[in-house]
Amino acid sequence: VNVLQTSVGQPDVALGISGPATLTAGVTASYVMSVSNVGSVATSGALSLTTLLPVGLSYIGGAGAGWTSNSTTLANGNVQIVATNSTALNASAVSQYTLQIAATAATVQATFAAAI
Secondary structure: OOOOOOOOOOOOEEEEEEOOOEEEOOOEEEEEEEEEEOOOOOOOOOEEEEEEEOOOEEEEEEEOOOEEEEEEEOOOOOEEEEEEEOOOOOOOOEEEEEEEEEEOOOEEEOOOEEEO
């Protein structure tokens, strides 16, 4: 008896962020968020990228091919940004979303959380 074994691949999405480590009040900065599919097959369904900015950082805008975004100020003053891309991300492909933020406090460590 011959047995054929196949393995079904799956997407594996990773996130990288690049941008300045600190900001000074009034300064706007760009952070490039690179969403990579390091898996063996394309993603299906929408990709959703959620970013949480602490008090002292404000959302200016965001852009990227196929990305749409909106922001909400939470009760604690943090700003939550949700960016969505409904385009499938092929295996070994990268999709970039550029986040524009500004510092509203004197000097802010640009530490924020982002997740896919």
